[in-house]
Amino acid sequence: MNPWHLYLMALLYISAGIMHFLKSKWYIPIIPPRFPHKLLLVYLTGVLECYLGILLLLPSWKPMAITGIILMLILFLPVHIYMLYDQKFRKIFPRWLLWLRIPLQLVLMYWAYSYY
Template structure:
């Protein structure tokens, strides 16, 4: 357990966020860009990715792979955030400064 505590906090945040994709999928589906197909499946896939990458952060042998995966995942998620900035409906009422 020589890893910094904040790594485990980050892992827990990704795991919880990933679980929420399955518990509250509608919250994620409504912010999906209209041009992407299969919204529900993409929400579930991204939830699985977040859970897997969060777990990977806790396994020393997988930590660097998980970090790379998180960077790539966040780069892909940027398209959702740019879409949400288009308007109030697309942003689901979330203030722009949060996005």
């Protein structure tokens, strides 16, 4: 049986993935300009987050899900850096919150890694 916090992590990623479909227009502006096909990227990352969240709950697939989550969080770093340095986001979010998102990614990576 999995610990409750593994279920919490799975729920977090599945919920985040679903939000990519429910609020896709919110995600498009946070994708750096150099990335094409922004809506497609939003949907693909939503599917990926849901998929990895589900795989996290399957014991034989859990190691692959953990690796996938860590890689996904690394791939999301350009979005957080873009938001930190683009002026339009500084007008919406406090700078400390934009900075906090980067170490939060590291915490999420460590959390996933702790289940290996």
